[in-house]
Amino acid sequence: MGRPTNAGFGFHSSFILHRSSLRGFSFLEILISLVILLAGILAILIYFPNILRANDRAIVLSEAALLAQRKAEEVRRDDNLARTLIGSIRNLTAPTSPMVFVENPNLAYRFSGVSLLHPVETPGDPASQRGVARIIIQYAPGFRSDDRPLYELRFDE
Amino acid sequence: MSNDDRRRERPHAVGRQGRGAWTLVELLVVLAVTSVFLLGVLTAFVQILRASDRSERMSQAYQNARAAVEAISLVVKAARIEPTQPYQYFQGVNTATPSGDRIDNDRDSRVDEEQPNGLDDDGDWDATRDDHHLQAGTASERRQFVGRADLGDGHVDEDNVFHRDQLSLAIFPDPAIPGSRSEITSFSIGSWESENNVLLQRTLRNPGSGAAPELGPLAYNVLSLVLLYWDPNKAEPYWVEEWDAMHGTFPSPGLQLPAAVYISVTVYSGHVPLEQLGPAEPIETVTASTVVDIESVIHDPRYDLLVRPHL
Numbered sequence: 001m002g003r004p005t006n007a008g009f010g011f012h013s014s015f016i017l018h019r020s021s022l023r024g025f026s027f028l029e030i031l032i033s034l035v036i037l038l039a040g041i042l043a044i045l046i047y048f049p050n051i052l053r054a055n056d057r058a059i060v061l062s063e064a065a066l067l068a069q070r071k072a073e074e075v076r077r078d079d080n081l082a083r084t085l086i087g088s089i090r091n092l093t094a095p096t097s098p099m100v101f102v103e104n105p106n107l108a109y110r111f112s113g114v115s116l117l118h119p120v121e122t123p124g125d126p127a128s129q130r131g132v133a134r135i136i137i138q139y140a141p142g143f144r145s146d147d148r149p150l151y152e153l154r155f156d157e
Numbered sequence: 158m159s160n161d162d163r164r165r166e167r168p169h170a171v172g173r174q175g176r177g178a179w180t181l182v183e184l185l186v187v188l189a190v191t192s193v194f195l196l197g198v199l200t201a202f203v204q205i206l207r208a209s210d211r212s213e214r215m216s217q218a219y220q221n222a223r224a225a226v227e228a229i230s231l232v233v234k235a236a237r238i239e240p241t242q243p244y245q246y247f248q249g250v251n252t253a254t255p256s257g258d259r260i261d262n263d264r265d266s267r268v269d270e271e272q273p274n275g276l277d278d279d280g281d282w283d284a285t286r287d288d289h290h291l292q293a294g295t296a297s298e299r300r301q302f303v304g305r306a307d308l309g310d311g312h313v314d315e316d317n318v319f320h321r322d323q324l325s326l327a328i329f330p331d332p333a334i335p336g337s338r339s340e341i342t343s344f345s346i347g348s349w350e351s352e353n354n355v356l357l358q359r360t361l362r363n364p365g366s367g368a369a370p371e372l373g374p375l376a377y378n379v380l381s382l383v384l385l386y387w388d389p390n391k392a393e394p395y396w397v398e399e400w401d402a403m404h405g406t407f408p409s410p411g412l413q414l415p416a417a418v419y420i421s422v423t424v425y426s427g428h429v430p431l432e433q434l435g436p437a438e439p440i441e442t443v444t445a446s447t448v449v450d451i452e453s454v455i456h457d458p459r460y461d462l463l464v465r466p467h468l
Contacts, residue, residue, distance in 0.1 A: 027183045027186075030187050038194055038198075045198070051209070071298070074299060074417075077448075078300070080468035081466060085297075085298065092294070102289060102315075103446060111291060
């Protein structure tokens, strides 16, 4: 029996055929592969806080809805016979400055007669209608510089 | 076997002259770098897991608290004064516990020193710092309390003991609406299937029909239920801690129901089972709260007579 050949076993033979040129990984190659591995794992790790943020945002939106309801109910309860307060809120053509909530210092509220979520008034769309009293909830300025509205509640007397 | 053969057998050992196997120092450096890298990854991963766990617990607890607040709100909102009834039934019982979350929330070196009553019990309200009233034009929210401490200001009810308040109320059918809702509902913290600290709702639909009351849990691990009632009959309407529509006195043109109810539900969000917490350990909680107007009261002509002219 002759010496076995690798003919017909391409995959295996390719390793064997080039054995003479194999010399293992160099130190530099190992370091480069480590850096690539590190970058890959970091990319995955960076993704996790986004998931956490999404979870936190769900809580924040939920809390914003309750706090907005609270403010609207207080305004309706405390308004006078002429409905001066609700009337003044309806007449606001720009939102008031934000006021930080005592219950959650990360959130702030504004009164407004115009929508920030739907700034362009569209006929037939009540969400964009001007002259409707609104409570707008956003992040407190001291907490995040993002002043986009988180939640907007329209209410009436 | 020739030297060439040996080299072919052990390719890594080949070429020590410049390439091939690693030196011990190179191996140690690679191991050190890998260890530092893995340690960093592990630390970050553990922190992420912890944050994720905490976020998940808080989210669950908050959703439970909020669902409970919403359930109570829906019932309170439906309450109304039914003039055809000989009496109204709306009973709020105030029950304080000796302690709260054992955390000095306002950092004044005192722990749980306030009652959740809308008053500045610990006297730390400061007009320049805590008087919060948003203005719309010349009008202001809660303007009757500008310059005075009230619920909604800073440093009012910020470091409370837990309460286990109870509320029972009747929703009478509206004679003008055939088949309208008729029930007696109560909310309290109690036990459910051998578990303590469960917020329970008990509802008796169509009283007098012989139907059995329905009892069910609204939320678990509820450490505090606070209910306050906005009394429109006071010279200066404000929150009170108890309400008894049946036995209270409401001189004409008195309103037998409050104008609004403040509802606050506090749920445990810690990772250690509550019963395993030490007697002095801080208690991690989340709170959902809101204010609900009783529509039939704030739209009652007597409210216009009693309250609105003074606003």
